[in-house]
Amino acid sequence: MAPKRSKRAFRYLSLMALAVGLLVSGCGQQYVLLHPAGPVAASELGLIYISGAAMLFMVLLVWVLFAIVIVRFRDKPxxxxxxxxxxxxxRKLELFWLALSFIIVIIISVPTVQKTYALDKIPSGTDPIVIDVTSLDYKWLFEYPQQHIATVNYIDIPSGVPVLFELTADSPMNTFWVPQLGGMEYTMPGEVLPLWLEASHPGVYWGRSGQFSxxxxxxxxxxxxxxxxxQFQQWVQNVRQTASPMTLADYHQLLQHNWISPRSYSSYPASTFPNTTHGFTLEGGMYMQMKNMYMNMPSN
Structure with a gap:
């Protein structure tokens, strides 16, 4: 019986090691989420570490107590x-578990709230690059209102400069995500949601849709x-001089349910992006608008 148990235990340990190896290596691909390339992603990675450490502590504690119970209360002579x-x-154990759970929640929630509010505003004294993002079926349209150019399925940005993404959709709701630069944000038809990211140094960073649509x-x-x-300004000039302008007919073709290769446009119609944002800003404009509305409502 002992050799069989040893083989079974070795098999289980091998499977666990394989699972951990796949998680760490990303099945042969770089785990980009753990390699931040900007201040937003670096701040959010700190929250991932805090949450992971807290949850790992709870898991290990449960397994240690489980092992103690097995050994101590095993039915043996x-x-x-x-x-x-x-x-x-x-009662003492119940109070202990309640207090420990409360402490874990505090450890996770306090830095999460602090960093969420800190990242809600673009750093003061900076002039961001603005990119209007529209999720389509099944492609991404990026319009640069300051440079008056547009791209499909690729973005060029200056490094070391904040980028304000204004997100909307002309298709089902989707999610805009560049893992190495920061967390994801929704794109919704008829709404414009803000998200600012920054690349600390030059490089090419992978982005994708984070939601099934x-x-x-x-x-x-x-x-x-x-x-x-x-180099970014030179790229803008090159697009203006070499790319063709986007017409409304071109935009309607982009609305079709297909995938196309990356392309550029030297200009685009102004009507392709919503004019109003319904109060959503990086300074909490929507919150203040809703607060004032409720404060002015007559009481029953």
Whole structure:
């Protein structure tokens, strides 16, 4: 029996090691979420570490207590553990678990709230690059209102400069996500939601749709190329001079349910992006608007 048990235990340990290896290696791909390339992603990675450490502590504690119970209360000759068939509860243990759970929640929630509010505003004294993002079926349209150019399924941005993404959708609701630069944000028809990200250094960063929105959503991937400001301005001039303008007919073709290769436009119609944001801003405009509305409502 001993050799069989040893083989079974070795098999279980091998499977666990394989699972951990796949998680760490990403099945041969770089785990980009753990390699932040900007201040927003670096701040959010700290929250992932805090939450992971807290949850790992709880898991290990449960397994240690589980092992103690197995050894202490195992039905075997000579076991001196007390036999209490009418045991119901232990008030001290219940208070301990309640207090420990409360402490874990505090450890996770306090830094999460602090960093969420800190990241709600673009750093003061900076002039961000604005990119209007529209999720389509099944592609991404990026419009640069300051440069008056547009791209499909790829973005160029200057490194070391905040980028304000204004997000909407002309298709089912979707999610815009560049893992190495920061967390994801929704795109919704008829609404404009803000998200600011920044690439600390030049590089090419992988982006994609983070939400199922149809059979072709798997193709909704794009690259974010961060370059020095001078190279970014040169790229803008090159697009203006070499790319063709986007017409309304071109935009209606983009609305079709298909996937297309990356492309550029030297200009685009103003009507392709919503004019109003319904109060959503990076300074909490929507919150203040709703607060004032409720404060002015007559009481019953």
């Amino acid at each position: 000579g076991n001196k553990a007390p036999y209490r068939p009418l045991w119901d509860h232990n 149809g059979t072709g959503f798997v193709h909704m991937t794009f690259n974010v190329k961060a370059v020095p400001m001078a």
